[in-house]
Amino acid sequence: MSTFVSDFKERAAEKTGDLRLRQFIRTALRGYEVSRDKRKGAFQSWESARQAAAETKWEAINHLDTHLESLVAKLEARGTKVHWASNAQQAREIILKIVTDKKARSIIKSKAMTSEEIHLNHALEEKGFTVIESDLGEFIVQLRHEAPYHIVFPSMHLTRDEIRDLFQKELGDAPSNSPEDLTMVARRVMRQKYIQADIGFTGGNFAIAETGMISITENEGNARLTAALPKTMITLMGIEKVLPRFSDLALFLPMLATAGAGQPMTCYNTMYSGPRQAGEADGPEEWHVVLLDNRRTELLADAEQRDSLSCIRCGACLNVCPIFRNVGGHTYGTTYSGPVGSVITPHLRGLQDWKHLSNASSLCGACTEACPVKIDLHHHLLQNRRNASASQPSFFERLAYKLFGIVANEPRFWWLAKKIGWLTQPLQHAIKSSALDPAKAWTKTRDLPPQPRESFKDWWRNRK
Amino acid sequence: MSERENILGRIREALKVSAPLPGTHGEPVATHTVAESPTSHAREWLPLVGPSVEAQFDLFARNCADLKAGFQLLANRDELKATLAKIATAEKWSRIASHDGELSHFASQSLGLPVLLTDKGYDVQALEKCDAAITECDALIAQTGGVVVTSRSTGGRALTILPPHHVVVARREQLVADLPAAFALLQKKYAPDYPSMISFITGPSRTGDIERILVLGAHGPKKLTILCF
Numbered sequence: 265m266s267t268f269v270s271d272f273k274e275r276a277a278e279k280t281g282d283l284r285l286r287q288f289i290r291t292a293l294r295g296y297e298v299s300r301d302k303r304k305g306a307f308q309s310w311e312s313a314r315q316a317a318a319e320t321k322w323e324a325i326n327h328l329d330t331h332l333e334s335l336v337a338k339l340e341a342r343g344t345k346v347h348w349a350s351n352a353q354q355a356r357e358i359i360l361k362i363v364t365d366k367k368a369r370s371i372i373k374s375k376a377m378t379s380e381e382i383h384l385n386h387a388l389e390e391k392g393f394t395v396i397e398s399d400l401g402e403f404i405v406q407l408r409h410e411a412p413y414h415i416v417f418p419s420m421h422l423t424r425d426e427i428r429d430l431f432q433k434e435l436g437d438a439p440s441n442s443p444e445d446l447t448m449v450a451r452r453v454m455r456q457k458y459i460q461a462d463i464g465f466t467g468g469n470f471a472i473a474e475t476g477m478i479s480i481t482e483n484e485g486n487a488r489l490t491a492a493l494p495k496t497m498i499t500l501m502g503i504e505k506v507l508p509r510f511s512d513l514a515l516f517l518p519m520l521a522t523a524g525a526g527q528p529m530t531c532y533n534t535m536y537s538g539p540r541q542a543g544e545a546d547g548p549e550e551w552h553v554v555l556l557d558n559r560r561t562e563l564l565a566d567a568e569q570r571d572s573l574s575c576i577r578c579g580a581c582l583n584v585c586p587i588f589r590n591v592g593g594h595t596y597g598t599t600y601s602g603p604v605g606s607v608i609t610p611h612l613r614g615l616q617d618w619k620h621l622s623n624a625s626s627l628c629g630a631c632t633e634a635c636p637v638k639i640d641l642h643h644h645l646l647q648n649r650r651n652a653s654a655s656q657p658s659f660f661e662r663l664a665y666k667l668f669g670i671v672a673n674e675p676r677f678w679w680l681a682k683k684i685g686w687l688t689q690p691l692q693h694a695i696k697s698s699a700l701d702p703a704k705a706w707t708k709t710r711d712l713p714p715q716p717r718e719s720f721k722d723w724w725r726n727r728k
Numbered sequence: 729m730s731e732r733e734n735i736l737g738r739i740r741e742a743l744k745v746s747a748p749l750p751g752t753h754g755e756p757v758a759t760h761t762v763a764e765s766p767t768s769h770a771r772e773w774l775p776l777v778g779p780s781v782e783a784q785f786d787l788f789a790r791n792c793a794d795l796k797a798g799f800q801l802l803a804n805r806d807e808l809k810a811t812l813a814k815i816a817t818a819e820k821w822s823r824i825a826s827h828d829g830e831l832s833h834f835a836s837q838s839l840g841l842p843v844l845l846t847d848k849g850y851d852v853q854a855l856e857k858c859d860a861a862i863t864e865c866d867a868l869i870a871q872t873g874g875v876v877v878t879s880r881s882t883g884g885r886a887l888t889i890l891p892p893h894h895v896v897v898a899r900r901e902q903l904v905a906d907l908p909a910a911f912a913l914l915q916k917k918y919a920p921d922y923p924s925m926i927s928f929i930t931g932p933s934r935t936g937d938i939e940r941i942l943v944l945g946a947h948g949p950k951k952l953t954i955l956c957f
Contacts, residue, residue: 292940306775313773318750319766326747329739336732342924348731402944419937428936443938447946454947459852475922485933485948492885493852493926497848503735506766510915514907515770517928518872528775529930532889532948538856538924545827545846547924555880557735565742571750638750674797675931 266696268597269620276624277366282306285421286590292420293583299526300580306528316639317519321574324473324506328564331473331506332555338476339553342538346650347554352382355556357661359498361382362552363393366496368462369567372454374480375399376467377577378556381599384465396457398486400450407434413593415600416524416579453484464494466549468501469520469576475510476537478553481520483531491536497548499536503555504564504573510535516576523636524578534642563611569644572607575635581631587624596621603631607644611653619652686715751807766934777871778907784870791873795931798953799873800846801900807837808897808957812862815953816841821859825850825891828882829864832934835897835955836862846883855886860893861949866926867913868898868956871906874930875954876914880923888927894949898956 279285298695304310324331336346349355355378363371371393385406397406401418407413407430412418419427424441424655431438431449439445456498466487468720478499480487491497507516513535522528540547563573582588583603593601598609598618604619623644653661671677695701697708718726785801785857792799794860802808815821816839826836826846833913835920844854863883866876875896877888888894904910933948 287942295940307772307773308776315750316766316769316773322747323766329736329743332736332739348735350731350734354731356821398947399937400935401831404937415942417937420940422938424939425750443941444943446938446944447935451945451947455856459856475919477926482935484946485936488885488889488927488945489947492889503739509767509771510913511908512765512767514911515767515774518774518907525936528794529874529928531931532927534862534925534927535922536925541879541924544879544924545887546850547879547885555735557738561735561738561742564739565745567747570747571909574750617891633831 266617268617272595272599272620275597276591279592280590286422288366289421289589291416292417293589296408296526296583299345299521300583301526303522303526303528307522310522311514312636315634315637318513318571318574320507320512320515321576322571324508325504325564325570325573327508328503328506331508332503334336334473335471335476335506336555338473339478339538342541344538344551347506347552350557352556352558355382355554355558355670356384356387358552358554359500360387360391362496362498363388363463364391366462366520367495368393370394370396370457370461371459371463371465372396372398372461372490372494373402373465374467374482374490375402375418376465376500377412378467378502379465380411381558382500382556382609384500396461398454398455398458398490399448399482399484400447400486403450403454404425404430407431411594411599414579414582415577415597415602417580421594458489459599461490461494462496462621464490464492464497466490466497466499466503467560468499468553470507470513471505472510472535473506473508474515475535477535478509478537479513479517479533479535481517481530481533483525483527485532488532488534491534491548492546492672495549497539497551498554498557499551500554504558504560504575505559516531520576520578523580523634541662559612563608566611567605568647569611571637571639572604572611572641572644574639575608576635576637577604577606580634580636584630584634586626586628590625595622603641603645604635604639607639607641607648610648614657615648615652619648622648622652632682683720684717684718689715725726741785754826774801774906774908775871775956781900784903785900786904788868788870788873791870792931792954795873795952797931798951799874800953800955802955804957805834808955809833811955812839812895819893823858824860824862825855825858825883826862827864827887829881829901831882831897832862832864837947846887846931848900852886852890854856855890858891861887861891862895862897863888865896865898865902865912866917868903868954869905869907869910869928870903872928872930874928875952876910877929878918878923879925885925888929889933890949892896892945892949893951893953894932896931896952896954898954900956903956 404419413421428441468478469481523528539551588602610618932952935946
């Protein structure tokens with residue numbers, strides 16, 4: 265068994281045993297569901313909006329080359345420097361070079377999952393740069409030296425008391441455990457850091473091919489400050505983030521807010537089309553945009569699952585997933601967790617190492633129903649299972665199905681198997697989930713239904 | 729070969745195989761040629777907005793209340809001046825920031841306080857010490873309770889985000905019904921030479937990162953007040 269799957273199982277067992285945490289997460293996500301349903305209800309037709317959003321992303325992804333060329337041409341025409349990175353290492357090198365050339369000391373970051381994907385903070389800190397996460401949730405998990413728990417709510421697993429203790433220990437400043445006081449501590453800490461930072465680093469939510477803009481969605485204003493004050497701005501974004509038209513945002517911005525956080529609109533939705541332009545008061549002198557592939561083109565090559573590149577990272581599928589709710593975000597051991605993470609991680613990091621995530625699903629389809637861009641998530645999980653067993657079949661599974669095939673195709677064998685099954689039933693109960701049970705992994709948490717003495721066929725034949 | 733060509737090459741290679749349209753489970757299609765963009769009917773699906781200006785102002789006011797943004801519909805410039813003075817006294821403003829503009833000039837000068845104008849460059853520490861920013865806007869959006877600002881029309885990028893209280897002064901005719909109308913307005917006003925930053929502000933800065941409890945003023949303004957006449 266690979267360490268990825270044993271780690272997953274170990275963490276899952278530990279987290280599902282933590283009833284306090286499970287209750288805490290459930291309460292938070294129930295609150296999300298109530299506000300999301302209210303906002304969805306305010307749409308005249310959420311379903312039509314979903315279909316249009318799915319078709320728009322389909323159009324963008326299936327003509328990705330032309331949209332990217334248009335985006336880049338427009339960005340470059342206004343003085344933005346665009347870089348292309350095929351993998352995580354290239355992206356880190358590009359960013360390190362910019363930061364080194366600028367003789368930067370401190371880098372202020374607004375939330376970007378792509379930077380988690382390429383482990384950027386570690387690479388920068390290793391070279392002696394100071395990196396400050398400015399999003400409150402990201403700041404909290406950075407102080408704890410851990411990965412975000414959720415792609416939209418990074419610190420949702422922590423209570424106010426834990427955050428107070430953390431601030432007291434790391435910052436020496438925590439007047440009380442009230443969220444208001446704790447947020448103001450972070451605000452105070454961060455204010456001067458924005459002003460002193462040499463580099464502002466952001467992610468991107470949408471890239472507009474038509475106008476050459478990158479749109480950033482946030483509630484706190486930290487990305488706005490990050491893109492306003494430092495002299496150099498760097499934006500790292502996956503190549504799949506394109507939308508064809510400026511006006512598409514009129515639909516995508518409220519949909520992202522509704523699906524992601526149950527808000528009508530996120531507080532700040534900001535479109536950037538260049539560094540500071542002639543006649544403008546402020547803004548970065550240089551803007552570097554790094555476009556990241558990192559095996560997205562492999563996902564693109566799988567036409568069956570291509571629609572998973574439509575993902576706008578709203579987190580709606582995580583919020584409704586019964587597996588995510590119980591095992592939590594850290595158990596996955598991936599940048600992107602929950603259903604969409606389980607679908608795309610095997611493509612991004614290797615099918616055989618990560619195929620176990622396809623089984624971390626009840627196939628209830630809640631994710632597919634929640635997805636604002638209609639990604640066929642639960643079917644993709646099944647396709648990953650199929651692809652994994654086709655490319656590396658298990659010897660025992662094949663043998664078992666072969667034997668089953670022989671027995672099920674021959675009435676005499678079938679009759680014999682039924683009799684043996686009925687006779688050995690008491691034995692099965694005796695050894696169930698013990699070391700002697702060959703099907704221990706399965707029977708540990710499940711009961712076989714009792715096998716009746718008489719089968720339907722026997723009963724039919726013998727009926728009066 | 730450059731990485732650009734490598735990545736574009738892989739994309740073109742991948743796209744040689746067609747994918748089915750979303751929501752169909754159907755046959756793959758090579759190109760999706762639609763006469764109009766899928767989002768061109770967005771207005772019919774987004775939250776409903778009434779046709780009359782009165783209804784739209786009612787909706788804007790309700791949305792502002794939900795967002796915890798201040799909103800006042802005033803009769804004329806004299807009322808604007810009086811309202812601003814009241815806020816300035818209540819919050820003990822000692823210095824404010826603003827930008828060039830007929831309306832912002834009138835509003836910021838009416839208080840008799842020192843005014844930092846950001847348009848031609850400014851000292852960031854001085855802006856950080858201002859008690860409020862008074863700016864104009866490009867549009868008010870009834871559907872969301874939001875305001876649109878840009879780096880060109882409202883004094884740069886930092887003015888509308890750094891000071892703790894952002895006061896927007898607007899004229900009644902700046903209200904648009906919905907998001908599609910706001911995007912159309914921006915396109916008409918600026919295309920193809922857009923300001924380097926366009927921001928849709930919907931309520932004061934907020935976070936729910938601690939136990940999902942709403943706190944205003946995470947990093948941006950704690951207060952957003954919209955004064956319209």
